[in-house]
Amino acid sequence: MKKKYSWRIIVFLNLFFLVIFSCASKGAARAEEYFSIGMAYFELGKFSEAEQWLNRAMAADKTLIASEYNLGRIAYETGRYGEAAGHFENILKRDPENVMALKAAAFSRIKNGDLQMAEALYDRVLLLIPESSDDGFNYALVLYGLGKYEKSEETLKKYPFALEENSSSLLLLARSQKAQNKIESADTYAKWLDLGASSPQGLYEYAQVLESADLYAKALEQYRAAIDALRQDTDELKKSELYFKAARLILIADPENSEGITELNASIKEGFKDINAIEDLLLDQRITAENMEEIKRIIESIKAESTSSP
Numbered sequence: 001m002k003k004k005y006s007w008r009i010i011v012f013l014n015l016f017f018l019v020i021f022s023c024a025s026k027g028a029a030r031a032e033e034y035f036s037i038g039m040a041y042f043e044l045g046k047f048s049e050a051e052q053w054l055n056r057a058m059a060a061d062k063t064l065i066a067s068e069y070n071l072g073r074i075a076y077e078t079g080r081y082g083e084a085a086g087h088f089e090n091i092l093k094r095d096p097e098n099v100m101a102l103k104a105a106a107f108s109r110i111k112n113g114d115l116q117m118a119e120a121l122y123d124r125v126l127l128l129i130p131e132s133s134d135d136g137f138n139y140a141l142v143l144y145g146l147g148k149y150e151k152s153e154e155t156l157k158k159y160p161f162a163l164e165e166n167s168s169s170l171l172l173l174a175r176s177q178k179a180q181n182k183i184e185s186a187d188t189y190a191k192w193l194d195l196g197a198s199s200p201q202g203l204y205e206y207a208q209v210l211e212s213a214d215l216y217a218k219a220l221e222q223y224r225a226a227i228d229a230l231r232q233d234t235d236e237l238k239k240s241e242l243y244f245k246a247a248r249l250i251l252i253a254d255p256e257n258s259e260g261i262t263e264l265n266a267s268i269k270e271g272f273k274d275i276n277a278i279e280d281l282l283l284d285q286r287i288t289a290e291n292m293e294e295i296k297r298i299i300e301s302i303k304a305e306s307t308s309s310p
Helices: 002-026 031-043 047-060 065-077 081-094 099-111 115-128 133-145 149-156 160-165 167-179 185-194 200-212 216-229 239-253 259-269 275-281 289-308
Strands: none
Touching: 031 047, 031 065, 047 065, 065 081, 065 099, 081 099, 099 115, 099 133, 115 133, 133 149, 133 160, 133 167, 149 167, 160 167, 167 185, 167 200, 185 200, 200 216, 200 239, 216 239, 239 259, 239 275, 259 289, 275 289
16 A cells, blocks of 8 residues: 555656746646646545645636546535536536536535436436436436426336346335335335345335235335344434334234234334324224233333433
8 A cells, every 4th residue: 555655656746846847947837737736636635735736727727627627526525515516517618518527517416405406417418328327317316306206217217227237226216106106116115125125214115115005914024124124223214113113013903913012112112202103003993902001001101201200
């Protein structure tokens, strides 16, 4: 690693002295030399210094698109996504069909949360390269984020080969269909699983679809698979909630099964304390009287614990 880094430094120094020599002998530095220095710093990960030299290159030659593009890359790498998009879009003002700048601008807009601007940019990208499944996926992702679920589904279906091989594309298709309450989303989630995918969120969504289709046994299987797959709680998904979903399903769909109360206690142990959700179970006539009494006991236990806590 040290040898590689030292070699890059030597290259940088050679380029640096080239510029100094050029300045002394010719009286002015060429934009290409500034650009080379900037890119040498970029390769070393010294983004601040790279920006200085690339800006000098821009000042020396306003038409040097490569400098603007790499300034955009630096802004992106340092988390300044709006600024990055601005650099790429400046290039597009001079070169509207620059595919690299279009794609970079679109992705920067996604990262900055400007989904409507990203949508417009991907429209242009796919007019130039309609066969690009990667850009098609990104476009569908933007459409999904904007709530345009039908258009997201239509876009993904234009790339059937990607749907056969890419689990991310299949999962996005399933989500787009689920958002439209389409029953075929269950088949799409199943195909996603067949590709070996197993994200907890995806498994949870699949369970929801199966439950809504009254496929209770399969839904319970996916809830439990999601519990096993979830190594750590996230903002979107918590193990306690998954246990509760499994408990509610068993208590309603298989009321004689004692595992419903077992799963409910497991959810409480994991930290589930949504009293309203638990009390709603008492309103469901499918739950047995015996389980009703257990649920009431659990509710009282949670209330007692909350009042005794400091």
